[in-house]
Amino acid sequence: MKAISKYFILLGLLAMHALAWPITAHHIVSGQVDQVVDGDTIHLTDQHGMKRKIRLQGIDAPETQQAWGKQSTKWLEKQIGDHVVEVVLKGRDGYGRDLGVVLLNGEDLNLKAVREGQAWWYKHYAKDQSPEDRELYARAQRDAKIQYKGLWSQKRPEAPWQWRKSHHIGKHNKAAP
Numbered sequence: 001m002k003a004i005s006k007y008f009i010l011l012g013l014l015a016m017h018a019l020a021w022p023i024t025a026h027h028i029v030s031g032q033v034d035q036v037v038d039g040d041t042i043h044l045t046d047q048h049g050m051k052r053k054i055r056l057q058g059i060d061a062p063e064t065q066q067a068w069g070k071q072s073t074k075w076l077e078k079q080i081g082d083h084v085v086e087v088v089l090k091g092r093d094g095y096g097r098d099l100g101v102v103l104l105n106g107e108d109l110n111l112k113a114v115r116e117g118q119a120w121w122y123k124h125y126a127k128d129q130s131p132e133d134r135e136l137y138a139r140a141q142r143d144a145k146i147q148y149k150g151l152w153s154q155k156r157p158e159a160p161w162q163w164r165k166s167h168h169i170g171k172h173n174k175a176a177p
Contacts, residue, residue, distance in 0.1 A: 030086045038064050039072030039119055041097070042080070044087065055097040056110045057090045058129050058137055060160045061119035063169070067158065068151040072118045075150070079109055090128065099128075115140040117150020120159055 031046040037053075039061025044052045061076075062069040080102075087100040102109040113119040114137055121137040129137065144152055151157045163169075 027089045028086050029089060030084055032082075032084055033080045036073055036077045036080060038069065039076050039113065042076070042102070044085070046087075052087075053095075053097040054087055054100050054102065055093050055095075056113070056119075057099040057101055058122055058125065058133065059110050059113055059119040060122040061113065062151060062158075062160050063163055066160065066163045067154060068118075072113070072151070075116065075118045076109070076113065079104065079112070085109075111136055111140055115144055115149075117144040117148075117152045119151075124161070 029044075029046040029048075029050075029052070031044045031052075033042050033044050034051070035043040037043060040056040040059050042054045042056070044054055046052055061072040064070060064073060083104055086103040087098070088103065090099045090101065093099055110119075111133075114121050121141040123138075126134045126137075144150065
């Protein structure tokens with residue numbers, strides 16, 4: 001009986017490891033983007049044929065119904081085009097989406113979105129970034145703001161987390177960078 005219990009415990013641990021493996025830090029998947037949902041979410045079919053919902057980690061783009069939301073979505077669509085992208089998976093969010101950094105030809109598109117004024121750096125989740133990335137993203141946002149790029153060209157850009165809170169949308173409406 002003891003041997004059977006150990007067997008099931010081992011089997012359970014192996015199953016848990018197998019389920020966790022695709023979302024461990026620095027696991028990279030690549031694939032064709034099926035859809036750009038908005039400025040910080042994509043749907044991707046990875047190299048194994050697995051359909052994934054990817055939330056771009058470290059950024060928060062305007063919601064589609066919000067000012068600059070459509071421009072942010074179109075910007076990301078234009079960046080990705082028909083290219084195959086790589087995604088460095090960092091975990092999962094509260095909605096079950098994979099969190100990741102999207103790379104196109106080695107370039108961090110999450111950072112580029114902030115640099116081009118298409119998204120905010122999501123400071124609330126800065127603890128999930130390396131100190132180097134925190135500095136890069138903070139500097140990118142500062143520069144975009146100073147240069148009035150993208151959403152910073154608006155008179156009073158409203159951060160997505162504030163917009164969601166004022167419109168009672170989503171469970172992330174309490175988070176602020």
